[in-house]
């Protein structure tokens with residue numbers, strides 16, 4: 401089968417790879433129908449996340465179950481399914497608490513040996529461990545473009561918002577309108593936020609957030625702090641999502657949030673940064689961090705997508721063929737696309 405493999409920083413290629421076979425009883429094999437390129441694939445592409453040359457990349461997928469082990473009960477051969485970006489064992493201390501994203505045996509598709517040596521989904525077929533937890537049936541009538549967000553990007557935007565405990569009538573701000581930030585805007589509105597202030601520097605992204613119902617504010621041409629004050633009687637927003645993963649974004653999020661409010665840092669942090677703990681402490685802020693517990697959220701996310709309250713399809717800007725993966729990565733790297741969907 402054909403698969404997109406990492407070769408070297410800036411170089412991916414289409415390779416011929418052996419077809420996967422279910423080994424464990426709870427494994428399944430999925431014939432991929434659509435697979436996304438994600439911002440985290442770019443970290444691999446840039447060499448910031450190290451990967452063995454020849455490893456298959458990708459972690460967002462929709463497809464059809466080709467084979468399932470005897471212990472798989474929730475999906476069966478022929479089902480149209482979507483995958484979560486990672487797998488979890490369902491048995492360990494963390495899984496028993498519902499913290500599937502912190503599973504002791506957690507593995508992420510397409511991220512090489514450091515994250516569990518699980519071959520990626522930008523391929524014609526993908527092996528899926530713990531299929532009952534990792535896969536869901538695609539709801540009747542849902543497009544692949546929509547479904548592949550549920551197990552990754554929309555699940556992450558939803559997680560960022562759900563972690564804050566936001567409620568009906570609350571106010572929110574989202575710093576950074578990449579795909580996750582845009583999904584967080586939708587999730588905040590779906591959770592009943594009365595006001596969502598969406599902050600970025602890219603006009604198209606600000607316009608898209610506005611089309612979802614947010615108030616767009618340009619980071620530098622506008623004045624996010626004034627906009628937030630104006631919308632909240634000077635208090636600050638109840639919750640703020642940092643969907644960037646940079647010291648400046650986290651600092652802004654802490655300043656935009658009201659006293660005793662919540663900052664949700666969903667952007668990726670790998671380095672040591674300076675945080676103004678004085679502001680966080682004096683304001684009694686709650687800080688939520690870490691990558692998303694998508695396995696826990698995938699069912700409510702799918703329900704909200706079915707109900708039309710979440711709709712990631714406007715984020716898909718490009719459809720390309722699996723064969724065109726090298727061009728697709730180069731295009732995504734030039735920031736000319738918001739979401740590229742590859743089809744075999």
Ligand SMILES: [Zn+2]
Nearest residue numbers: 438439440552
């Ligand atoms: Zn992703």
Ligand SMILES: [Zn+2]
Nearest residue numbers: 489492495503
């Ligand atoms: Zn576990």
